[in-house]
Amino acid sequence: MYVATKGGERAIDAAHQWLADERRGDRSVPELSVAQIREQMALAVNRVMAEGSLYDPDLAALAIKQARGDLIEAVFLIRAYRTTLPRFGASVPVETDRMDIIRRISATFKDAPGGQILGPTFDYTHRLLDFKLMADGEAPEALRKEADAVVAPHILQLLDQDGLMEPLTDGDETPPDLTREPLEMPADRPLRLQALARGDEGFVLSMAYSTQRGYGRTHAFVGELRIGTCAVEMEIPELGFAVEIGEIELTECETVNQFTGSKSEPPQFTRGYGLVMGQSERKSISMSLVDRALRWEELGEDNVGAPAQDAEFVLYHCDNIQATGFLEHIKLPHYVDFQSELELIRKLRREAADAQVKEAAE
Amino acid sequence: MFEAEVLSGGFSNPAQDSARAFRACLDAMARPGRIQQIAGAVPPAPLSPAAGAILLTLADATTPIFIAKSHDTEAVRRWIAFHCSAPVVAASDADFAIGTWDALQPVSQFAIGTAEYPDRSATLIVECEDISAPTATLSGPGIETTQTAYLPNLDAFVANSAQFPLGFDCYFTAGNQLSALPRSTKVEAL
Amino acid sequence: MTDQAYNFAYLDEATKRMIRRALLKGLAIPGYQVPFASREMPMPYGWGTGGVQVTAACLTPEDTLKVIDQGADDTTNAVSIRKFFERTAQVQTSETTAEATVIQTRHRIPEVALTEGQILVYQVPIPEPLRFLEPRESETRRMHALEEYGLMHVKLYEDIARHGAIATSYAYPVKVEGRYVMDPSPIPKFDNPKLGGNAAIQLFGAGREQRIYALPPYTDVVSLDFEDHPFDPSKADHACDLCGSEVSYLDEVITDDKGSRIFVCSDTSYCTTRQDEGHTGRLSPEGEAA
Structure with missing residues (x-):
């Protein structure tokens, strides 16, 4: 006997557990800290702050970590957080x-x-992979001097x-x-x-x-x-x-x-x-x-x-x-709409076939 | 005592109280002429508890308010400023207007929206002595056949509904009761 | 961060006020799309953010919420939205249509007639019925203002000329109170007759497109058609294989690789209620029927 699919809730919970596990990856590799992302993936952090419209490098780094490096997902996390924040006022324009x-x-x-x-x-760098970075190459500190x-x-x-x-x-x-x-x-x-x-x-x-x-x-x-x-x-x-x-x-x-x-x-x-x-x-x-x-x-x-x-x-x-969001929503079930399209196509085909039979008979 | 009156009388649980008050506003607007109960606000007189609750639920710093003569007291102004932080403006700039029907005249001074944005119109909160005795028959969206209701006037609302989709919308308030009349309702004498 | 860090029903009070004002305007001007400053929600645009914002603005602690997607309570996105409100508003939930005071839906209207105490909240992807005929917002807004709906009739008429019938089977446009042409969201046209004269309040939220619109109870809603091609709210010509209903909207389910198929009610609450009452279909176990 056919039993309608049930268990959406269990499926969602299991999928999210799996995701959390995948996010961590191989546990023999040390976990990334939010501070590491903030300091060493700074341009990704900047992009998430810019498109997320929230200036907070720590939160942007956290979002990148949680999103497994998917920057659009990270921007989404930041936007959804930002919108819940109370608004105290507006700054004067920055100079x-x-x-x-x-x-x-x-x-x-x-x-x-x-x-x-x-x-x-990055301008004027040669885009050659620097294999030293793969082998734990600490960067030499740049020369520092007082700003003019x-x-x-x-x-x-x-x-x-x-x-x-x-x-x-x-x-x-x-x-x-x-x-x-x-x-x-x-x-x-x-x-x-x-x-x-x-x-x-x-x-x-x-x-x-x-x-x-x-x-x-x-x-x-x-x-x-x-x-x-x-x-x-x-x-x-x-x-x-x-x-x-x-x-x-x-x-x-x-x-x-x-x-x-x-x-x-x-x-x-x-x-x-x-x-x-x-x-x-x-x-x-x-x-x-x-x-x-x-x-x-x-x-x-x-x-x-x-x-x-x-x-x-x-x-x-x-x-x-x-x-x-809108692009990915087409993954959601659409069987009600699709069913109505099925019925329509069947009806149109039936009518077309009937018309052909009638034409042939004439 | 005066200070206490200004600072008190808001919703005690803002999120839950305003949710309930909004449902009264929603039901009223969805079913023109039917009387709803609304609670939670204790504003200074002459503002009725119902009108106070509507303002606490819908008005804020982004919605300019016109306070008609009948309600333009220091206490009312300060209560609205403290609890809603809504700016008080001239009638033609108002999103909400509060007062008795007579004090709100002429109603032609309120925004009725534009052809492209009919929603840019005013909502009048008309304070009444009593809204329980019907004076008119209503029909239109929200009403299965007809509905009798109290209206403070007939001609003004006939004229307002003739402008549909433009027009203003009204709440009628008395004590803890409210009813509504959107611009879409057709109005006849009882 | 704990859940307590969020307000009742998630949204902050200023946002709720803004949405509530838009809902009231929507009721006052049935079928007109009220612009509102939709917020980012913790679920993606296109996944019901408009409906979720409307529901959040309407819920009171006393409500019983039902969430359906494709007619079913157990579809993954319906489950996700139901859990969201269980968590953020601590409201009661139910899968039984008659028990619910607020029903959020995607793509269906429940089979059982709704009543006066109920609110039906639709998730809307593209609120503008003219959008696929005219992509420009400034143009479609003008067309609504001038009540200039000729383009829509031309499109429907071209369908008839080409196919002998109107080739729109869902999101079938309607006219509200003889004034605004409205998109009923992607419900099958089978559901269109339930839009008009409904005892419940119907609210429509389009989050990504920032529009809210509404139908008060008992509003006059007419599906667009022509005298010689009247509107036809058709459905699959079968009975439900589980409850035997001949009047409900059906899902077609493919059951093996030879293309065998069965038909079952898309409204799971309706179907299980009927089965509990003893109604049987082609695939019901024999002898169990009352």
């Missing part, structure tokens, strides 16, 4: 020109006040003074908050930037790349890329002034884009902007290119129908937590 810089480069000027600082970069007191204004400000750069205006408006209000179209630039900042690195990268290959070309140069730590300050109403509550590491990219002018704007250089938590160079450059491509309307450019110009397309699809 990235007062950043303690560890890396700062410009592709548009050979030198600039403050200088070019290469910093810890560097004043490093934003490089694009210099172009701004000549009137060659599109002017920036300070706004007092409180930007919309993507995590507290539903995404609404058309989305203004602050909202677009928020979505891109926590968007999937791979998606934003591919969108940016598509603009370089001609799908909404933006002629971008990296005006300045800077990485470093910034103080985060908060206004305390009772005190009447802002106090520093901590510091965060940021990567900021400003692109200079050629612009030949439009009906509404004179020929000048325009900007794309990227700001990402942690060291996240690829993401911040990608973000600036996509930001610039999405600005076609306000600059009076043509919409050439490129995917990166389509704000609805980009913003509705850049969030990897939304994307992966």
Whole structure:
């Protein structure tokens, strides 16, 4: 006799036990500590913080450990945790020109006040596997010296003074908050930037790349890329002034884009902007290119129908937590829907066959 | 004594009390004209316990409130500020409005939403002496055939439902009782 | 972190207020999709986060919760969601439709008629019925505003021209109170007639798409059709092999590698209740029937 499948609950419990066991792997190999992940997988930690929208290296490292290194799963853990946190208030905007810089480069000027600082970069490394690392190779400590007191204004400000750069205006408006209000179209630039900042690195990268290959070309140069730590300050109403509550590491990219002018704007250089938590160079450059491509309307450019110009397309699809959830939900049972499709196909086939018989008879 | 009145009268178990109060609001909005009991709030007069519970359940810093003359006392303002932290605004900017029917006039001053976002409209909390004596016959979504209910006015609600899907929605409160009239309900004289 | 670190029914009070306001607007404007700032939940988008948020905003400590997926209480995702609320809201749960005050569902409406004390919460993947005809949110919003539903009728009519019938078998669009065209979530069209005139409150939550909508009790809901091609809520032309019901929606189960198949009720609560009452089907053990 047929007995309908039961035991979903037991199956789930067993599967989760198995997962926990697999996560640990071979027990003869020492377990990874959260601190090891935080210190030695720092760029993975940065990505999880950026896309998880929560600046907490320890929690991001824990999420990576729990997710067995699946970064999107780790981002998901962080997002689900973040959303339960009470909100005490908003910080004042961080001043990235007062950043303690560890890396700062410009592709548009050979030198600039403050200088070019290469910093810890993969650039110009030869991508050869370093087998010493496999055999317990302790890295030699880098030479250390006192930091120079560097004043490093934003490089694009210099172009701004000549009137060659599109002017920036300070706004007092409180930007919309993507995590507290539903995404609404058309989305203004602050909202677009928020979505891109926590968007999937791979998606934003591919969108940016598509603009370089001609799908909404933006002629971008990296005006300045800077990485470093910034103080985060908060206004305390009772005190009447802002106090520093901590510091965060940021990567900021400003692109200079050629612009030949439009009906509404004179020929000048325009900007794309990227700001990402942690060291996240690829993401911040990608973000600036996509930001610039999405600005076609306000600059009076043509919409050439490129995917990166389509704000609805980009913003509705850049969030990897939304994307992966919906993609993976097709693993869930759909037999009710499939059954109704089966019935429909059978009915249509029956009707088609009947029609053929009738035709033949005539 | 005044301070105590302002600081007290909120939900004693916020999560559970507001869940129960919300179900009263939900049932009321889903079944127009039917009277529900709502409890848990002890606001300063003239705010009724029912109106207080609605505000504790639905209003917060993100929902501007209009307080009509009938209810605009120092105690009410401070109670709302302390328990809901809702900003007090002009009628046209309000998500919620509180007052007697007369004090809320003209109702044309409240938001009715837009064609694309009909939900961007005001909800009026109309304080009444008594909502138990029916004055009108209601029909529409939420009502199997017809439902009799107390309404403080007829013409205003006929006009409001004629704007559907635009319009404002109302709660009528008296003591610990509430009933609701969404814009979708058709209204006739009894 | 212990469970006590989380609020009753998981969500914080500010989030619940936001969802509750959206639910009330949804009831006031039946069939209209109210935007809401959906939160990340501890389960993935597309796995019922919209339904879970709606249920969390509605539950009181006195409720009895039932969770079904494909009509069954024992499907893995239904089990997972039920456990989530047992843990975070400590509510009673039940597999019996009549005992439940709140029922969260994916893809089915229970066979037994719902009653006035009940709330049915649907998990919705794509709330916009026009989405597959027009991918742009700004456009579909305008179409709803102007009540411009010609595109939908054109699509259904093209089906008839090509196939001789409307080729939509689930998530079959409906019109609510003669105003908004609404996606009933991917329920089989067999369930569509239960949407209208239902005594229960029906709430729809789409988490990833950030939309909530609702049907108050006894709302007028009509499945779109044409005079010469009326709506047909068909199902498999069989009786349940376990309880013999000829009126319930059936799952087709393949039982061996030769393609043998049996048909059983998709609504497991309905089927077991009938079996307990002594109803039998083709595969019931002989002699056991009352």
